[in-house]
Amino acid sequence: MTITESLTLMLALLYAASQLWWAGKHYGAVVALASIVGALAIAASTTLLLGTVVAAGGLAVFHWRKPTWAKGEVRINQLRDGFQHLLFLALLLVALQYTLNTIMLKAGMTPWLARPNVVDAFLPIAGGIELKGISAGIWDQNHPAAAVMLAVVLLTGLICKRAFCGWACPIGLVGEKLYKLRKRFIKEELMPPRWLDWPLRMLKYLLLAAFIYLVCFSMPDAAIPGYLNGNYHKIADVKMALFFITPGLITLSVFALLLLIVTWRRQGFCRYLCPYGAILGLLSFISPLKIRRNSEHCLIESRGMKCDKCTRACPANIIVHTKTTVRSDECQACMRCVAACPKKQALGFGVSKSHSLSARTVMLLTLSLLFVLPLAAYLSGFWDSQTPELIRMQLIQMANHIGH
Ligand code: SF4
Ligand code: SF4
Known part of the structure; x- marks a missing residue:
């Protein structure tokens, strides 16, 4: 580590x-x-x-x-934003360290900065293949952190809904910044019509289906050891980095489209295209934690007042004020609705309407899920890549010629 x-x-x-x-x-x-x-x-x-x-x-x-x-x-929104920015900062430092390490290897130097294994979190397909391998008794030694981080993200979905999206995801944070930047120049909400929103939301499930096909069906168990010991997998992280830093025309067009989507629609990437969002959305149905509205305290029922502050605060456009439990797969457990609610105890995130978690507890739960499993994996020797530095150095020199 x-x-x-x-x-x-x-x-x-x-x-x-x-x-x-x-x-x-x-x-x-x-x-x-x-x-x-x-x-x-x-x-x-x-x-x-x-x-x-x-x-x-x-x-x-x-x-x-x-x-x-x-x-x-501390206020909920302040806490969530602080947490997300700190994680983003840590990720920037990791990216810097990874870049320096790779540049030194490419130059044929022995790196004085080690490669941070957490970058393998950006190899979800490799992580999926590794998890499939583990179920067959095959443990990858080249990018074990990919399997660990995929398991971590899935675990967060099972336990605390899409809190990973709402509290930790760096892509979600960048998307939010770009959206806010756009709003400074073009004030209107450029929402797609309802009839178009649903099919667009289903796109991420199609992408997820493609990933599941790649991981579960395109590679039989017998082929997994060959893949995991192959040269492509040994530098899968470098291939991924090259894909982003030396984009072709098609890749650039896709990036431009993504940029347009995240600036056009708040959480556009999370809502329409992110396969992680899709799988976490599915897992979130099983999660015991949900946003719950307590009608005994809500101003609508308890005082007969008109109120929809929770709905207006929701970045995922969920109609909160008419529901007793928010089950939507788009709910990111961000608790903005709870922060906006003027009546204490009317709205909460918890296992029942009388047992809500504080924002600090949600943050600590997400934090523990994100970090305890990687620590356990590290202690059991399943975190650091065992690919020798010399092999990596040699493979990086011919990265452009290495395919699946
Ligand atoms: S319902 Fe509440 S917690 Fe869920 S996305 Fe909307 S604001 Fe966030
Ligand atoms: S903001 Fe609070 S009081 Fe108002 S409708 Fe939502 S839950 Fe009820």
């Missing part, structure tokens, strides 16, 4: 432990801290220890300065 990964991981876990402590859950905080210490002892890694020390120092400074997001009461 590299220093960027170690720092992000330990920052997340120590922050979670500190939040448990501040929330009065001292037993939970002690268990979390003991687990971190145990993990450090098992890993015996200088990088992980360094990441822990720096993270602990950083958190101590934040608690000392007492910014609202670190301690005490």
Whole structure:
């Protein structure tokens, strides 16, 4: 595990432990801290220890300065935005480290910066093939983090709906920024008509079906070891990076279309095209956590007032104020509707209308799901790529000639 990964991981876990402590859950905080210490002892890694020390120092400074997001009461939208921006920043550092590592390998130098394995999260098809391989007893050694990160994202969908989309996804964040930029110049909401919205939403399920076909049906179990040990898979991350940094005309046209969609429609990519959004949307039907409206407290039923603030706040255009439970596959558990509701206890995200989670709990749950499994995978030796650096260096030189 590299220093960027170690720092992000330990920052997340120590922050979670500190939040448990501040929330009065001292037993939970002690268990979390003991687990971190145990993990450090098992890993015996200088990088992980360094990441822990720096993270602990950083958190101590934040608690000392007492910014609202670190301690005490904080608004839902502020908390979610802060969390998403911090994750995005961590990802930028990872991208920088990965780029430097690859440039050095391409130049034939021994890199002084290690390759962050978390970049394998951008190899969902490889991750799917690896998970299929694991079910047949085949464990990939080249990009194990791809399988781990795919499992992590799926797990978040099962447990806390599309909270990954609403709280963590970097693409969703970029889309939101581009949409807001467009709104500064063109104020109107350019919504597609209802009859067109539904078929467009189904596009992401078609893409998901194509991915599932590629992973589950196009490759028989017997072919998996050959694929996982092949040269293409060994540098699948580099092939993916090359696809983005040296785009052809068709790729550029697709990028332009995507840009148009995310600026035209809020969450346009998530809503219409993202296959991750599709699979998380399907899993979200099983998730016990849902947005629930309590009519005993809602202004509509309890006071006979007209109110639709929750609906107007929803970026996914879900009609919240007439439902008791939001089951929509488009709900990203962002809790903007809860933040907009003027009546406490009228709206919440939880397993029942009387048991709602606070925004901080949703954040800690998402944080734990995102980081605990990668830590466990690292401790069990299924995180770091075992592809020798020399092999990677040689393959990168001929990356353009390596195909499936
Ligand atoms: S219903 Fe609420 S939590 Fe779901 S997407 Fe809309 S605003 Fe976010
Ligand atoms: S914003 Fe709150 S009070 Fe208003 S309709 Fe929605 S749930 Fe009811």
